[in-house]
Amino acid sequence: MSEKYPVWMDVDTGTDDAFALLVLHQLDCAEIVGLSAVSGNTPLENSFRNTRSLKTLMKADYPVYRGASKPLFREPHYVPEVHGENGMGDVNLPLPEKEEPEKAAWDALCEAAVKYGGSLTLIATGPLTNIATAFLKYPKLPGLLKKILIMGGGTQEGNITPAAEFNMYADPDAAKIVFKAGAPIVLCPLDVTERVRLTQEELQEIKGYGNEAGPFLYEMLQKPLQYHLSIGNDGAELHDCFPVLYLACPELFDTEEAGVAVETKGGISLGKTVTDLYSDKQFDFRNALVALDVDREAFKKKLKELIRQMP
C-alpha cells in the first residue's frame, strides 16, 4: 500500500472500541495520528485509561487525549452490563509509562486537521461530544476533515430505546451538531453493525491464533458475548469495527446517500437518527452516506485476517 490515510479516532473504550482500535492499528492504509477518549459506554476515566492501555498491546505510541467527561447538556448514561465495570470487559492491560499530552481532545484534533490540510479522516465510535465541542470551538474544522466515519444510529430502530441507538442517545445534541456541520459523513448504523456477530466458537478460534491479541480479544469479548446471548443474539456485537473496516474495504458495504437528522426534542424518540431512505417525503439536504448492508462473509474473513496479523 503506497499511500496511508492520516486517521484520528475518537473512542469511548468500550470493548468494541478497543477491538476497532486494534483493527485500525493493523490496517496498512491507515496512519493513526491521534486518539481521543470520551465519556460514553463507560466514564471518561475508564475510556481514557483503556485506550492508553491498548498501546501496550499494540506496541505503539499514539498520543491519547482526554475529551468530555459528560454529554453537552445531559447526564451521562453508562452500560456496564455490556462492557463491564472497567469498560473493557473487566480485562486489564498494563498502562504505558509515558504520560499523555495535557492538551484537550478538541484542540489536538483541530491542530491535526490543520496540519494535514484537508486529508485527515476522523473515525468516531462513541457519543459525538468531543467532535461537537471541536466544531463549536473551531467552526472551520468541519471543512478541514476529509471524512467522518461514525458508528451510531439506526434507520428503523434503536437498541438502547425503541427509537435510539446508544451513541446517539447518549449525546443527541452533540450528534445533531455534527450532522448539521456539513462535513462529509459516512454513517454505520445498527442496520449494518448488527449484521455480523462473533460466536463463542469463533472467539475460541481467534484465541488460538498464537499471538497476544487473540487471547486478549477472547477474554475481553466474554462480557459482551454473555450480554448478547442473554438477550437472544448468537454472538458478541462488533459495532465499532464497522467504520474502521469501511475505511479499508468500502467495497464490502452497500451504502445510500441520505438526509439524516437527529431528534433532540422528542420524548420517546430522543436520539433517533431520522433518515429519509424509506419515506415518500425527502429532506431537503443529503448529509450522509449510510451503510445499510455488508458482505458478511468477506467482512468476517477480513477481520480475522487482520486479527491474525496482530502482535
Added chain:
Amino acid sequence: MKRIPLILDGDPGHDDAIAWLLAEAGRRRGSFDIKAVTTVGGNVTLDKTTYNALRICTLLGLPAPVAKGAEHPLTADLMNAPSVHGESGLDGPALPEPGIELSELTAVELMVKVLKESEEPVTIVSTGPLTNTAALLLSHPELKSRIGRISLMGGGIGFGNWTPAAEFNILVDPEAADVVFRSGLPLIMAGLDVTERALLQPEDFSRIKELNNPVSGIVWQWLEFFYEFHRKLGYAGAPMHDPCAVMVLLHPELFTVRDYYVEIETGGEYCRGATIADKRRVTGREPNAKCIMDLDRDGFADRIIEAIGEFT
C-alpha cells in the same frame, strides 16, 4: 358465524372508499354489520370528506347512518393532503350525488348510540386521523368496554410518508393517536410497513375494469387516479393503505402480524407523529398493538377484486 358490528371512521379519500367497499362486500356476505359511518377532516377538509362519505355510501348502497365528525384535531391545527386525492378529496370519476341524508348526530354521538345499542362489542375501523375515536374515549370512558377492538390504518414502524418519520393519519392528530394507543383496547395497526406493499398493479386494474358492474368502472378510475400520483413517487401500483384495515378482519391469513408495544411521539422536532415500536422489548412494556408487517400481495389483490365483483 356472527356478524361483526362495525363503525367505519374515515376521511375519504380513494383508499378509504375502497376500504368501505370491502366492508360493504363483507356485509353482503354476512361477515359484517355496518352500524355507522363517521367522517373526519384529513385527506381534505371535513365538509369534503363528509360529502364524499355520502356519495360513497350512495354508490355502494351501504345502509348505515353517516355522521359528521370533528372539525379539527384534538389540540393541533388542521392540515390536509389534497395533492394525493385531488381537490375534492376523491377526484377522478363522476360520482352519484348523495341519495342519503346526513345524520343529525355528531360522529361521537352516533358512535355512542351504536355502542350503547349493540349487544356485541363493536369494532371501529379507523382509516383517517384518530380524532373521533379519541374524542369518544375521552368523553365516554364508560363505553370503552363496548369497543371490541380498533383496526386502524396509520403510522409506520420503520418509516413515515408525510415526514421522514411520520405517516399522514397519525401526523394530523398525534395527540388523538396517543389516546388510542394508550387506551388498552385491542389494536390492529396497518402501518406503512404493510400498506406500501399492498399494491394494486396495472394488471389488477384491467381485471377490475373487466368486471363491468355498476361499481367496477368507478373503482377502476379511482385506481388510475390514485396510481398516477404514486407512480411519480416510484410505486409499482396504487397502495391500498386503508383497505388493509378492513381486509385484516376478513382474511387475517393474508397478513404477517407482530405484537409490539407502540407509542406515539407527540413532541419532537423531526419525529412528531412517529409510531415508535419496541421491537426488542427494551422498555419492558407489554405489547399494545398487533402490527401488520407484511402480506400476501397476490391474495390481497384477488380478494379485493372478488369484493368488487359483489356489486352486480
